[in-house]
Amino acid sequence: MATSAVEHQPAKRPSRMGEMARDTILKLNPRIMVHNPVMFVVEVGTVITLWLTATANTGPSREYDGLVTIILILTLLFATFAEAYAESRGRAQADSLRQSRAGARARALKDGGAWEWVEGAALRRGMRVQIEAGDTVPGDGVVAEGVGAMDESAITGESASVIKSPGDSVTGGTVLLSDHLVVEITADPGQTFLDRMIALVEGAERQKTPNEIALSALLGVLTLIFVMVVVTLGPIAHYYGPHVVNTTTLVALLVCLIPTTIGALLSAIGIAGMNRVAKINVVAKSGRAVEVCGDIDTLILDKTGTITIGNRMATEFLPVPGVSPEELAEVSWIASTADTTPEGRSVVELAQRILHRAEMAAPSGEPVPFSANTRMSGIDLADGRRLRKGAVDAIISMVNSPPAELRNNAERVARDGGTPLAVAVDGRALGIIRLKDIVKTGLKERFAEFRAMGIRTVMATGDNRITAEVIAAEAGVDDVLAEVNPEGKLALIQKEQAEGKLVAMTGDGTNDAPALAQADVGLAMGVGTMAAKEAGNMVDLDSNPTKLLDVVEVGKQLLITRGALTTFSISNDIAKYFAIVPAMFAAVPILHGLSALNIMGLKTPQGAILSALIFNALIIPALIPFAVRGVKYRPQSADRLLLRNIFNWGVLGVIIPFVGIWGIDHVLGLFGLA
């Protein structure tokens, strides 16, 4: 989404860069910087070295102080750039969202039925607006009157139009394609889903999440420890003489030791995490909600629409003795020609496969639509034959002497978790069509991954036990709860929570609202009722319940990225000690032996310190892609995940800086700086 927005508006590109550059500089403001203690310490250090540069007595010492100052300023700029970059990506995303709403005006209804034009920004909760075909919906609301087709592609990216009728919710920014609607506005300006999404991806309303707060606190104390180590090192080194350590070198050591890598990237990680959620078209009401996703223990999933594709499909014809499968297929096809439901279409498709024909002469006759009374549908042909398909007992009651096979097959289908449909011509039963729930492809593998991650999946459905259990086994969920009503779902959530588990669920109906509110993560469907959307802490604009799995992965990736970069940051310090400590005391004769610690063979003390500091600065932009995209995540058990990440970020985090600092030292050597 972010990239497409940029591609569509090549003219805006320089301004985006300009904005990013401006933010990078503005974020250096100490009043902003102080919220990030790690980088604030770097800023204070920079001021000290700058002052030392200005007051240096000798040329060489001024050159050294100046170089350190420049690298420190670069370190600061890399850090502010990382944040500005993440924000700018979010802003690009926000702009494309905002465009869909640009200039929205609304016909506000007044008492008595008249309307007047008002600006979208003037709409308030409770106001009613009239929307004509072609209008953009000015704000979130609920349809009060009328039925119409809505194009929601601006929000969901889905091009198929959606029919909206009274009680349905509509989202600001979508376009009405046909008819006209009266919509009651349910959100004040700035509070609509679009507004919230924009605010979140832009990072404007970003509040630190609990884990981010905890990590910041730990980074703050770690920084304090290193400040303490470096500040006391000066006086302690005085033991060897009054001018043993150089203040600039101490500042360099401090900046190298404090966790600048994670300190610089921490907020970028958080902003980018929200962007990734927005990118999959989920509006999270807070960053906290996304983070909680990583901790989810139990996923409660609906059957229909979530685990299975929304509709049952015909999978088999089971004719009674004396009837060929072809005959049954032929009759079923004819009986279904007027049936436009997905189930009816699936019967036609199955018949086409069995008869190896794609077309058939349109039958002349009078279609009989399905009704709740007769529980069957079909066609009365011109030749007088009455073709019917429908509920088994309804068909049985209409035919003469139904064969035992019909009943047996029907029971067998029900036992296997399917739904049997009986087919009859006049008084003669021909057989059974097996209708079956189809599990979405790839779900079984995903549930297995979730199991490995320790997440239990529970299917909760209103279906009967047999159907539910068959689908549960097919989809590979861990547990199944059949014949459950919304209250049952709420009780299930409360039971899991009483065991200390964190629960996530999806829902769309008003009766799902209490459960959505009770769950730790409630993902409401965009097509759902306003009550459901208000109760959940996330809304999926695509209304795809399987999306819950993606959000869980984003939440986990967010935590892993923070942990990985923190571990990397701390592991890096070892090599920096081996570079700086021997260098900083190289001038003291009695400490000459410490040069044995210079295992990287760095050429000069000054070059060693500059190399370590340059590495420390460069690693920040080098890791921006990881911070923004997130560390690669594969669902697997905690132990395997830990082992892999410890190697990637802990062990390599120790080794890489040794190589990096050595390399930088050689490059500096080419310029005579080492």
Add this chain to the structure above:
Amino acid sequence: MTVSTIVSWAVVIGGLLLLLKPMGTYMYKVFTFQPTLLDRPLKPLENLIFRIIHVTRDSDMTAWEYGVSFVLTNMVWALMAYTLLRVQGALPFNPEHFSNVNAGLAFNTSASFTTNTNWQAYSGENTMSYFSQFAVLEFLQFVTPASGGAVGLAFIRGVSGRKLGNFFVDLTLLLTRVLLPLALIFGVAFVAAGVPDTLAPYLHLHTLAGQTQIVPRGPIAGWEAIEHLGQNGGGFTNANSANPLENPSAMTNVLQSIAMGLVPVAFFYMFGLFSGKKRLAWTLIAVAGTLFLAMLAMIYFPEAAGNPIINALGLHGHGNYVGTELQQGMGGTSIFETSTMSFTTGSVASAHDSFLPIPGLAVFLGMFLNMVFGGKGVGLMNMLMFVILTIFLMGLMVGRTPEFLGKKIEAKEVSLTAIAFLLHPLLILAGSALAVSTSAGMAGVFNAGPQGLSEILYGFTSGAANNGSAFGGLGASLPFYEVAIGITMIIGRYASVVVMLLVGESLLQKKAVPETSGTMRTDTPLFWGILLGSVVVLNALTFFPIMALGPLAEHYLLVAHHLFS
């Protein structure tokens, strides 16, 4: 390696391994108020004590109440000790007629013995009356380790999801059920092995050379028992366990080493029983055990290889025996010193000052880490502090909010834990920096080169770690050090312990999260490696610069055959 080395190591390590399970199980029963063998003789006595101080076994305290009781009780003891030392001249059992202890020394000594540091800025045989030795200092050697152990118990209970308990109940039971019975057993064993235990005056002997030698003695065997059982470490005499009257044989040497480790190691196992995570307890024992063996190797092998400068003269083959008690040999000395630095006892059977730099680094290591089993209860708390930090740092990489024993570690716990971690290096670094930058501090440095700096660092490290051993050669009896190290000991003892107690309570109040395969496991070889790695890295990052200026600098000078006149 000689047979005696191997045997002495095997006896100490094997003995501790054999004893940790029965001892831990016994203590678990005592502190969960289950019936034990000693109930019959001791319960009436304990009930009487509880009635007098108006507590019952189930009068639970909050972390704050527990912490305040701990600190206030200790303050009362310190005040009492200070007063009694100041007037020892007027008190009985003073056959050598020692005068009152001066104010600075009395402060330093009462702070030192109350904080279970047992740093001695005096030599016992020339300063303390028998009364001061057994009624003041030995009393403190019983009660102060018991009070530290009690806090450890409360912490274990908190993280295991139980109420914290009552400080006075725990203190009483640690004395009646653990320290006093053990001290009786070890005391009798030491008497049997030839350690004196008497109130008679010092012996005046006429030597073969025709001179008179004064041999100090006193109630030593009982002192030795609790000195080691309580990880106290203050010697009855200045030479401590290098004095043949305190540690006469190879048998007493290994017995003292075992006595030091017995209760701290059992605390680790007891933690496993309390938390229901025995495998976690074994993982922690394995981490501490690995560090113990590393220290043992760092002390023994360089010492056995000898001083390279002397070896270069062709006099090699005998190891560096300078400052070592010859009768215990290299093997006995190395296991005793490793034990005393691991368990933060601080009694010594050799002069740490005379160690080569790498063994010197090893003894520093024990005090920096302060969790290689450590003092009873307190060492475990330090270990769990690292466990919490490690879980928080690494645990994020499994994609869940880090959990410890089923409780989420959030901002409050991680901040408090990090502050507890910060205090230890703060005391060491700030104290040393102060000493080096003031003339009062530099006046106590008697050795040139890195050794002199190491002596200062050692003094503050020993005080902060409540170890109490010293690098000789520092003028520790100067007023500057008496006060500065005294304050270091007090903050080192109380601040981090109370902070960790608050962490324990905060975890207790959280809802338990069930363990799933998505939970980071803490009882695997992988976690052993991660914990070990992060303990080493976090400490290296904090202490590497000062170690480079001290022992490491000295090591490279030694390798370069540099001599100081």
